[in-house]
Amino acid sequence: MSKNVKKSKGVTGPPKSSGLFTEEDKGPHVVVVADLHARRFDPLTRTTPYCLLPLAGVPLLHYCLARLLADGFRNIIICACTHTAQVQQFVLSYQKDIIQKDTRISVHNGENCKSLGDVMRDLDASQTLRGIADFLLVPADLICATSLLPFVKQHEARRARNPAAILSLVMPHVSKLLTPVQAAEHTVSVLLSPSVDNRIIKLFPACLNPAPNVFLQELIRTDTVVELSSNLFDLGVAVCSNHVAPLFQDNFDYQTMGDLIHDVLTNEEVMGYTMHVDRVPPGPLMLCAAPDLHTFLSFFPHILTRESGILVALTDSKLPTDWDSWIAYGPQIYVARSARIDPTVRLIGSCLIGASCCIEAGAVLVDSVLGADCHV
Known part of the structure; x- marks a missing residue:
């Protein structure tokens, strides 16, 4: 059953404002x-x-x-x-x-x-x-x-x-x-x-x-x-x-x-x-x-592989407290410069290793994202 609606059929213009935006803020x-x-x-x-x-x-x-x-x-x-x-x-x-x-x-x-x-x-x-x-x-x-x-x-x-x-x-x-x-x-x-x-x-x-x-x-x-x-x-x-x-x-x-x-x-x-x-x-x-x-959790590989036209640059998108720089070891593998990774480590698929991470010998990471200060 339809409720009674008090709105009239006439559509009025925008209300006059003294709010957050002024007439100079044209938008969008x-x-x-x-x-x-x-x-x-x-x-x-x-x-x-x-x-x-x-x-x-x-x-x-x-x-x-x-x-x-x-x-x-x-x-x-x-x-x-x-x-x-x-x-x-x-x-x-x-x-x-x-x-x-x-x-x-x-x-x-x-x-x-x-x-x-x-x-x-x-x-x-x-x-x-x-x-x-x-x-x-x-x-x-x-x-x-x-x-x-x-x-x-x-x-x-x-x-x-x-x-x-x-x-x-x-x-x-x-x-x-x-x-x-x-x-x-x-x-x-x-x-x-x-x-x-x-x-x-x-x-x-x-x-x-x-x-x-x-x-x-x-x-x-x-x-x-x-x-x-x-x-x-x-x-x-x-x-x-x-x-x-x-x-x-x-x-x-x-x-x-x-x-x-x-x-x-x-x-x-x-x-x-x-x-x-x-x-x-x-x-x-x-x-x-x-x-x-x-x-x-399952979406990050699509970001790293730039699927379907995603164009956000990771190097310009760091957390406010993380000013580390990144190295691209592959098309979808990014490692912070301050991370310590043993030469025997294998990074497979889409991976991102954050600042000050430590990955020891023999580790294998597949489609993984590590934040700052992680130890593997």
């Missing part, structure tokens, strides 16, 4: 959601932020920020749901090393947030997003080998044609690198209208409906072309208008983006909003590196 803007899945990594995340867990010796957040800066994003908000002080310390250190000195990275304390809905309500209540017409929403563990800026531009052009277009989901096709758990949790099918800017008619999560039933009434809701796009991957990447956060604020039962999408589609004629999907062309890698510990 990004909100990075960090550490919502930290509990999946207990006890590791009791002392270390989830977004700073090292992937091939590099904090997860670095990969995400490197992608955003390469795309030209200069106004970035990181919502830290745990360990805000440590995330802030990392960001301060990170900003000292980047060449884009006009970049503004703000860390928002969201330690009371337990879901994406809580994050959006907290950002709205604190007026952090005031003055922002549109923003890109990404998870902190995003690994992406394709530019995200064109999707923001596409959403802005769509909004210029249709001010009611409040949300554009950015979805790649399912990758062969996905673990079965990750594929089952995030794979979706989308019934859309490609002739109306890929407008979403219905969204089917695979975990709830692996074989979606499409009813005739859903096909005849529009006189335009209708398409069912299967095996898309919902990473939580979306371009949001300034209406999205207030919708979460007005509906405290929204915990996920799926809750908002379902309710807007159910009450589409009352609310007057439309939502769209932009599909990432097959090829470049785009996925979340750490939805669970197994996926996180």
Whole structure:
């Protein structure tokens, strides 16, 4: 049964702002959601932020920020749901090393947030997003080998044609690198209208409906072309208008983006909003590196081998306290200069040996990553 919705069909413009950003901050803007899945990594995340867990010796957040800066994003908000002080310390250190000195990275304390809905309500209540017409929403563990800026531009052009277009989901096709758990949790099918800017008619999560039933009434809701796009991957990447956060604020039962999408589609004629999907062309890698510990541990060889176009340079991606330099002993074997390795040691596959490590005679390491001060 549809709930009563107080939103009018008329779509108002962006609210006037005295918030974090001014009229001079033209954008594009990004909100990075960090550490919502930290509990999946207990006890590791009791002392270390989830977004700073090292992937091939590099904090997860670095990969995400490197992608955003390469795309030209200069106004970035990181919502830290745990360990805000440590995330802030990392960001301060990170900003000292980047060449884009006009970049503004703000860390928002969201330690009371337990879901994406809580994050959006907290950002709205604190007026952090005031003055922002549109923003890109990404998870902190995003690994992406394709530019995200064109999707923001596409959403802005769509909004210029249709001010009611409040949300554009950015979805790649399912990758062969996905673990079965990750594929089952995030794979979706989308019934859309490609002739109306890929407008979403219905969204089917695979975990709830692996074989979606499409009813005739859903096909005849529009006189335009209708398409069912299967095996898309919902990473939580979306371009949001300034209406999205207030919708979460007005509906405290929204915990996920799926809750908002379902309710807007159910009450589409009352609310007057439309939502769209932009599909990432097959090829470049785009996925979340750490939805669970197994996926996180198994993903580092793909980073070291630069599979699917990952171009983050390890030598520029060190932890704030680790200023050691690296030697490439092979296409995917990296060793810190201060590491002590016996000549009889064999490094096979994709390996990274951190600073001040000691590996004694006869050791054989296969597809291994060692942090600083490890002894084998």
